[in-house]
Amino acid sequence: MKAYVVGVGMTRFEKPETREWQYWDMAKEAGTHALRDAGIAYSDVRQVPVGHCFQASTAGQRAAYELGLTGVPVYNVNNNCATGASALMLARQFVEGGISDCVLALGFEKMKRGALGDGADGGDFATSPVARHYGIMAARHGFEMSPPTAQIFGDAAREHMERYGTTEAQLAAVGAKNHRHSAHNPYAQFQDVYGVDEVLASRAVHRPLTKLQCSPTSDGAAAAVVVSERFAEERGLGGRAVEIVAQAMTTDTEESFASGSCIDVVGQPMSREAARQVYERAGLGIHDVDVVELHDCFSINELLTYEALGMCGEGESGKLVESGATTYGGRWVVNPSGGLISKGHPLGATGIAQVAELVWQLRGEAGERQVADARVGLAHNIGLGGAAVVTLLRAARD
Template sequence: MSSKLVVAGVGMIPFKKPGTSAGYGEMGAEAIRLALADAGMPYDLIQQAYAGYVYGDSTCGQAALYRIGATGIPVLNVNNNCASGSSALFLARQAVESGAVECALAFGFEEMQPGALASRWSDREGALAKFSAIAEPMVSDAVEAGVPRALTLFGGAGREHMQKYGTKFETFAKVRAKASRHAEHNELAIFRKVLTTQDVVNDVQVWPNVLTRLMACPPTCGAAAAIICTEAFAKKHNLRTDVRIFAQAMTTDVPSSFEPASMIRLVGFDMARKAAQAVYEASGVSPEDVDVCELHDCFAQNELLTYESLGFCPEGGGEKFVDDGDNTYGGQVVTNPSGGLLSKGHPLGATGLAQCYELTNQLRGSTGKRQVEGARIALQHNLGLGGACVVTMFGRG
């Protein structure tokens, strides 16, 4: 990047089960207040704002932000499926890096409904129609059994990995059990009970020998926010400069996502790898240098796939990576010290910014019992089918 960009402040509220949270406006506003307080700055220094959410009417971002104040700044609403929060972060970073503004706010929120994700529109073709059409012949048994679409897509990718590389069903259970151990010390996570691998294996099988209920992240409600500014702006206003964005990339699907047909490629493996490679090249940081990573573990299967797409291990090496303990404390890279989506849940618009919140605090050394000792380089991966993938490299300033 041509100029030093810093994360001046972050805020996040505890995630809650659907039906038990405040409304999106109150949640979003509280996350923004927390980010402003963390930065130690007044709202009138914010020059642009980007709001990420999926299930809401137009201008929900303004409705949340106006609870803080109406200053006339540009407010843009971002819907990029599960990558909406990090897409808002991408746009805020881009605005600051380009010189359009010196300080921008990214925030995200979601009021979710119980149960599997579903389209709210039944009178038009869905955005994932192409994905479903390609996937259906490969996961016909799940479709016929009425397994929800997201579960068939990511579960199908996991099954393909099992068939192609001999990965064991229990390996995905190990990933989920690891998430629970990490979440035990995260007061903002909704599920903090420590699980064993056998607990996960013995849970309700929503797709026999492919996916148990505990391997899927639950829908939750929540909000998070981040303030991005130039280093010069931060110093001028006595803001923190200790966490920087080293590089960031956003990708969408590439031809190999669709042809030849592969469930692994269909759920974003190649666009994630492309974004990660761009970030490594731009930052001069290699996968081996990363100390801590928050990645998009919407399903335990996707976490294992993402180890490979981010270059932490070779393709097909995900099971060994798990078995060697390279995904947790004392290993190669601590993945999802927050507990990830599997433990926090997944309020779509908030997820990417919740990842930013965790990594910023990890680099500050302020996460208590879940602190990754000596963390200096952090990687974020946030994925949305349809598709979009944002990968961000953070580091100590």
């Protein structure tokens, strides 16, 4: 059974403590927009998977209750930075499996200012779920005082530079591109445009990464209504439907740790395998894709993901971004929303927000950031610890 996204919504992503609102207020805003976009009522929804990382156990129920008290099952999902896409994957599985005809995927986060910690939630670092990952990093690069997530990705960037000759300017080109894209996104946390030199000159976080190459902490929410083909036809939603052609989630394998490389530890093997599964199931490849929303938590991860998705060969991603192939006028437009670096990164909402952007692009509703003639979109959402989710979407008019 096919699954379709027929409604999406999100809040603006904002710096924590910008607004006096609670996570349930964010979820209500995003969920209401998604239901309205689909033209349905909350009473039509039969399941609600809800993604969040930093709220309490049943925060999903507290948020969903703002949309209605209908008694439907609510599931709390936490998969680190891949949480939003994980909630969406559950929604798709409910529909494709014939369990429910209409499912609402919600994701939200109310975060604290400052860099993310080590995943131990204030406890002993040794008990952190990502202690194995940081152990690989420390064995090769040591452990410094910079934020641990920036450090592990920054060390992956150093390895990429040493191994392939990638330059700091190529890394900065990712940040410059995504900040430029976000200037036309009203939902983005940042809408300022920076050149490569300005990105390079911004404050160092963990060399070679600078502040304008790092995603910020953010408050925000996103939602998507996923329905069956039958439901879409009965409600006359076919013209607004976007098909989830294929989707895959992978977790770490021995490959992630065997090499002792931060490039592998931060998830490139997971991403590569998820993409392979999606292409195989869909009968499509990266060269059929027009627009991509990928997980640029740091500029290096965008480059690593180009390679994992097959957009270029191993080690060629720096040259790819430098060539202009991943922006308007190039082969693909990557992160037209501004990506995590500029749109923002409220962990539980990020993966669903990526799909919201792709739905708008594939419907031709993205305004000034519209990718011309977009028919096929790909979303990539990854979390350390680890999970990688790749989703392939196609416009219903195809």
